[in-house]
Amino acid sequence: MKRIAKLFISLGFVIAFIVWTVLVKNVDVASIGANQTNVGFAGLNGWIKSIISENYALYLITDWLGIVPILFAFAFMVLGLAQWLKRKSIVKVDRSLLALGVFYVVVISVYVLFETILINYRPILIEGRLESSYPSSTTLLVLCIMPTAIVQLRERIRNKILRDGLTVIIAIFTIFMVVGRLLSGVHWISDIVGGVLLSIGLDCAYLYFCKSN
Numbered sequence: 679m680k681r682i683a684k685l686f687i688s689l690g691f692v693i694a695f696i697v698w699t700v701l702v703k704n705v706d707v708a709s710i711g712a713n714q715t716n717v718g719f720a721g722l723n724g725w726i727k728s729i730i731s732e733n734y735a736l737y738l739i740t741d742w743l744g745i746v747p748i749l750f751a752f753a754f755m756v757l758g759l760a761q762w763l764k765r766k767s768i769v770k771v772d773r774s775l776l777a778l779g780v781f782y783v784v785v786i787s788v789y790v791l792f793e794t795i796l797i798n799y800r801p802i803l804i805e806g807r808l809e810s811s812y813p814s815s816t817t818l819l820v821l822c823i824m825p826t827a828i829v830q831l832r833e834r835i836r837n838k839i840l841r842d843g844l845t846v847i848i849a850i851f852t853i854f855m856v857v858g859r860l861l862s863g864v865h866w867i868s869d870i871v872g873g874v875l876l877s878i879g880l881d882c883a884y885l886y887f888c889k890s891n
Contacts, residue, residue, distance in 0.1 A: 691879030695813075697732045698875055702812065703797055704802040712808060715799045723866040727801055732863035738856045744816055746851065747823035754778055754830060774833065777888040778826060784824045784880060787817055797872075800864055814865045817873030820855040822846050825881050829888070 701718065708720035710727075717723055758775040768776070797812035811852050835841040849850050860870050 681886060682779050684882045688879050688882035691875050695875040695879060698872055711799050711801055712803050717798055719868050723868055728865040730861055730863050732802055737862035737864050740816060740855055740862060747819050748859055750827045751782055751823050771812030774888040777884055781884045783874050798866060803865060811865055812869045813872035813876055814859055814869040817856050817870055818877055820852055823878055824852045826884055
């Protein structure tokens with residue numbers, strides 16, 4: 679894929695996320711949430727929720743496995759710091775690692791933003807409390823960190839069998855986390871869709887900036 683195409687795809691998905699968010703906030707809003715909280719796309723969200731029963735065990739599994747992408751991010755930050763110290767200049771750190779650092783800051787900023795700007799509450803109470811649900815933070819975390827981890831690992835691992843094996847394992851883990859989060863019943867389908875749209879947009883932006891050609 680040409681570099682400029684990644685930029686346009688990124689912009690397209692970010693715009694799609696913004697449009698989707700506006701629609702979620704304003705279209706078919708009804709009090710179907712926990713404690714009768716308002717939810718957009720109530721017909722769609724309510725229908726999917728009626729099919730998927732709550733699975734607290736799956737919620738806990740995906741919640742605890744959320745530490746995996748955090749560990750990957752920490753490892754790449756340590757690698758970037760090691761290069762900085764060894765090469766004695768931040769400009770000599772690999773471009774892809776510098777881009778990854780900025781990428782992580784953006785992801786964290788988005789998370790904080792949507793903890794502040796409430797779009798949806800979860801469909802169920804967590805330990806008796808209402809919690810922000812949009813976009814799915816686990817979906818955002820996994821779909822942002824794990825695909826970019828694949829890019830980094832494929833760039834740095836020379837052994838083809840190990841490289842391809844890790845790619846498959848990470849891809850399976852990523853799919854499991856997103857699907858598992860939906861099937862756990864702790865998110866509306868609109869939360870998952872929002873997380874996917876934004877993640878793809880951010881991932882493509884990273885791919886655009888991580889290399890000069």
